[in-house]
Amino acid sequence: MSADSKDVWVYLQRDGGRLSEDSLEVLAAGRKVADKLAQKVVGVILGEGVDGLAAEAVQFGADAVLYIDSPELGTYLNLRYIDAIFSLVKERRPYAFLFAANELGKDIAARIAYRAATGLATDNVLLEVDDYTNPALGEFKNLLIQIRPDFGTRLARIYTPRHRPQMATVRPGNFAPLPPDKKRKGKLERVEFQGGEYPARVRGVTELPPPALDLAGADVVISLGLGILKDGSGKPRDPREAYRLADDLRKAFESRYRVRGVIGASRALVYAEVKELQGLISKANQVGQTGTTVSPKVYVALGISGALQHRVGMQRSGKIVAVNTDPDAPIFRIAHYPIVGDLYEEVPKLIASITGGTAGAN
Numbered sequence: 001m002s003a004d005s006k007d008v009w010v011y012l013q014r015d016g017g018r019l020s021e022d023s024l025e026v027l028a029a030g031r032k033v034a035d036k037l038a039q040k041v042v043g044v045i046l047g048e049g050v051d052g053l054a055a056e057a058v059q060f061g062a063d064a065v066l067y068i069d070s071p072e073l074g075t076y077l078n079l080r081y082i083d084a085i086f087s088l089v090k091e092r093r094p095y096a097f098l099f100a101a102n103e104l105g106k107d108i109a110a111r112i113a114y115r116a117a118t119g120l121a122t123d124n125v126l127l128e129v130d131d132y133t134n135p136a137l138g139e140f141k142n143l144l145i146q147i148r149p150d151f152g153t154r155l156a157r158i159y160t161p162r163h164r165p166q167m168a169t170v171r172p173g174n175f176a177p178l179p180p181d182k183k184r185k186g187k188l189e190r191v192e193f194q195g196g197e198y199p200a201r202v203r204g205v206t207e208l209p210p211p212a213l214d215l216a217g218a219d220v221v222i223s224l225g226l227g228i229l230k231d232g233s234g235k236p237r238d239p240r241e242a243y244r245l246a247d248d249l250r251k252a253f254e255s256r257y258r259v260r261g262v263i264g265a266s267r268a269l270v271y272a273e274v275k276e277l278q279g280l281i282s283k284a285n286q287v288g289q290t291g292t293t294v295s296p297k298v299y300v301a302l303g304i305s306g307a308l309q310h311r312v313g314m315q316r317s318g319k320i321v322a323v324n325t326d327p328d329a330p331i332f333r334i335a336h337y338p339i340v341g342d343l344y345e346e347v348p349k350l351i352a353s354i355t356g357g358t359a360g361a362n
Contacts, residue, residue: 005164022100024177036129048074058186070193101169119160121146173293223264227303232342288313306331
């Protein structure tokens with residue numbers, strides 16, 4: 001472990017002409033950690049034409065930004081990026097290094113951790129700073145504690161006490177970006193790119209179409225669980241009817257409040273592959289640890305028990321409405337509006353309360 005390691009670094013990504021939303025979230029996470037450590041937040045960004053993005057990072061919480069602006073970095077080539085980033089890590093010795101847990105962040109973080117011979121905790125939903133004592137290793141002060149969902153209903157606390165930087169990827173949707181402060185000042189340092197020869201070449205880039213279902217960007221998410229297969233008395237129900245009710249509720253929200261709603265689903269329902277829901281529910285609808293993390297203004301859980309892996313994917317929602325026949329369902333622990341009842345009876349009431357109609361009306 002390097003005694004002179006300092007500062008919390010955050011790897012930043014661009015989304016067109018601005019920083020990506022998940023980069024702003026990781027900046028907020030880095031700010032929280034750095035304040036507890038009494039250290040600085042240092043943004044790291046690579047690419048072509050990124051000097052304006054460096055200034056934006058300061059507005060959103062960075063104290064300093066290291067940026068490498070080069071035409072050779074205009075298109076992502078991982079070996080080129082890894083060499084450039086690791087040279088900075090080796091020279092400046094950060095205390096911690098945080099990345100967004102997305103495709104690019106995971107690719108870079110794992111390779112940097114390997115080269116730095118340090119640990120990496122992935123898909124974290126919380127970050128803390130605390131002391132840690134290990135009977136075999138001794139006591140460690142001000143350690144970054146990385147918290148991520150474990151198997152079943154547990155949260156795992158990850159300790160990497162002996163090596164620096166402590167590295168983590170942060171699951172999008174678990175930290176709110178800080179409000180921008182245009183008066184905020186920070187140090188912007190341009191670093192020259194020392195490129196080498198690489199056997200790989202980028203021959204072309206093809207933009208993929210945006211996903212048809214934008215769970216993360218929705219204002220209202222109405223999710224279905226395995227509970228839709230039966231009514232309150234335990235009798236089987238056609239799950240297509242539950243889907244229709246959820247879609248009617250979505251339309252009611254959109255019409256009444258001018259918001260954008262989507263239909264989500266629990267992992268259990270997605271993996272059950274209910275034949276009646278083919279073409280309606282797929283992996284793209286999945287909310288939770290192995291699906292999409294969402295933080296809409298309103299989240300409605302219909303027939304979802306609320307296992308931990310689902311809750312970590314939606315617990316930052318503004319308001320949570322849960323309908324379940326089981327009064328002890330874990331989802332009720334975090335629901336702002338718990339409704340113990342049959343969703344086939346309660347959802348029409350919800351729709352009527354929004355539209356001003358009568359329960360059961362289409």
